């Protein structure tokens with residue numbers, strides 16, 4: 286039994302092999318069958334001594350963007366380090382491959398390692414661009430072919446995820462915290478773990494995924510679920526109310542303090558204590574007793590059936606809309622690339638409990654902004670939206686009174702418990718909002734906290750954290766920013782981890798040279814023609830420190846020099862050329878694996894995370910903007926251009942007209 290089998294039989298997917306913590310599912314059989322059948326055919330055709338160069342690259346940036354973050358390199362290196370077919374792998378292949386495979390082939394497989402392979406790569410966490418190989422791998426043809434699928438699976442999702450996360454970070458800005466909440470929605474356990482790891486790489490601040498925290502040393506964070514609030518229905522259910530005063534150590538009744546504050550707060554918040562939920566109060570008190578220094582509460586749970594009925598009688602129009610099949614379809618993002626207002630669908634009124642709105646929110650500069658006006662809504666949606674809007678005396682439309690009241694219940698109970706904790710020497714952390722109009726409710730919450738801070742002389746109340754979650758994506762954040770909000774932290778699950786906007790990055794692995802001879806793969810689609818030969822990649826920078834262009838050259842060419850004019854050519858369009866005089870030239874490849882060893886000091890996850898931000902800073906803003914970003918230029922040297930096109934002509938068959 287080898288290390289891998291030992292560790293797997295011990296029950297762990299990730300294991301410490303002394304040298305590196307490795308995901309146990311990453312092993313040579315994690316590949317497509319055709320790699321192994323090809324290996325046999327290569328072996329049969331006596332190609333064991335052939336050497337090859339493969340390029341691993343993508344053709345298009347994801348998410349309609351113009352950059353990609355390269356991630357997954359460390360996992361690739363770990364894979365090379367441990368590449369070895371175990372005895373049981375060989376037994377399995379003997380049973381599985383077609384009959385007649387010679388025994389010597391299995392012996393050959395049993396002795397294969399990645400010792401003779403050399404892997405070049407750009408640094409993990411660097412921005413990368415279409416057609417510039419992010420990994421270049423050289424070595425015995427059979428082995429480098431066998432590595433294809435596993436390397437692709439390690440790079441594709443990792444890079445997609447890191448890019449997705451980096452985009453969320455860009456739209457959220459650097460001061461807002463981003464938490465990954467996606468494990469429950471991820472594509473299986475391994476997808477969930479990778480999502481947590483690479484969203485951290487891309488710029489998230491933490492994850493709710495505890496195993497990811499343990500394995501990758503990522504900060505783990507979280508609040509609590511609605512279930513906790515709804516598990517209490519009355520104060521009578523509180524088994525304990527006592528908590529130690531932080532300074533005096535004397536046991537005090539937290540509920541008593543909370544009830545007293547709640548009474549006073551009801552005037553400040555304009556919600557009567559009868560209108561707020563007792564179960565919610567009980568749940569919050571009990572949670573505060575469990576976590577007096579980390580009290581963070583969900584404030585949107587409150588849901589009272591009798592009031593739903595009352596709402597129904599108040600809003601027959603809305604209820605009719607919901608019952609008929611005229612309910613508004615889910616909105617598509619508006620044509621300018623992101624959704625405005627409530628255009629991402631559900632919020633435009635198909636809920637019976639009145640959690641919908643066509644609100645006008647107060648923007649940061651206190652101007653009133655009509656979110657309906659710039660929303661690409663359907664007529665049906667607009668009708669329903671209007672029906673549910675409550676207009677205040679000054680003409681400002683807000684959430685339906687019912688929704689506001691129920692949200693105020695959460696705020697009332699939270700504030701009461703937070704003030705009670707304050708009496709006993711503790712500071713609450715904040716709230717989470719998981720439904721409704723997040724822009725409006727966050728402003729309402731902040732306004733409430735400011736009022737409480739002033740009236741109760743608790744200045745720290747101003748600084749309470751407001752976490753928002755609920756089906757958030759890049760467009761929602763952009764829209765919230767436009768509207769103005771007071772959210773300090775987003776908890777993001779589904780859209781982030783499933784990369785819903787684009788679920789795969791199309792990295793490919795193409796043979797570019799065999800036994801020193803270039804190989805080109807032709808295609809009707811020019812974009813798909815491969816760039817033949819063993820190449821080096823350089824990034825040329827302008828005097829202001831921005832990346833100008835990536836340049837591919839034949840390895841035999843001298844690198845571009847600072848201050849010297851370089852002719853950069855579009856790889857396929859003859860007329861597209863430019864001279865560049867770089868102020869700085871970065872050679873993109875480093876040898877990461879050679880002679881059976883990792884040749885570079887590998888950065889920590891934290892360092893890769895920093896690298897992402899540093900690398901993104903070198904990109905001009907117009908390449909990074911979400912709407913119609915400018916494509917970053919990728920070029921080839923004049924020499925490589927001619928080489929590609931000569932080879933192309935040599936390989937393209939000449940048709941015959943008849």
Ligand SMILES: Nc1ncnc2c1ncn2[C@@H]1O[C@H](COP(=O)(O)OP(=O)(O)OP(=O)(O)O)[C@@H](O)[C@H]1O
Nearest residue numbers: 626627631632640720721722723724755756757764
């Ligand atoms: N101000 C806003 N601007 C744009 N989108 C928003 C805003 N507030 C919330 N959203 C988004 O609108 C959607 C609201 O979802 P939905 O209509 O299901 O309401 P909900 O509040 O989740 O209702 P429920 O809790 O009853 O399921 C979510 O995707 C949320 O991220």
Ligand SMILES: O=P(O)(O)OC[C@H]1O[C@H](OP(=O)(O)OP(=O)(O)O)[C@H](O)[C@@H]1O
Nearest residue numbers: 466510511719754755756757777778779
């Ligand atoms: O919406 P996402 O971006 O996917 O983020 C994660 C979601 O998961 C939770 O909801 P869920 O309904 O699963 O559980 P809950 O009872 O804790 O709300 C949480 O409340 C978020 O809404």
Ligand SMILES: O=C(O)c1cccnc1
Nearest residue numbers: 466493506507508509776
């Ligand atoms: O901690 C949270 O609030 C959380 C965690 C996972 C999913 N939704 C919310």
Ligand SMILES: [Mg+2]
Nearest residue numbers: 719754755756
């Ligand atoms: Mg939810």
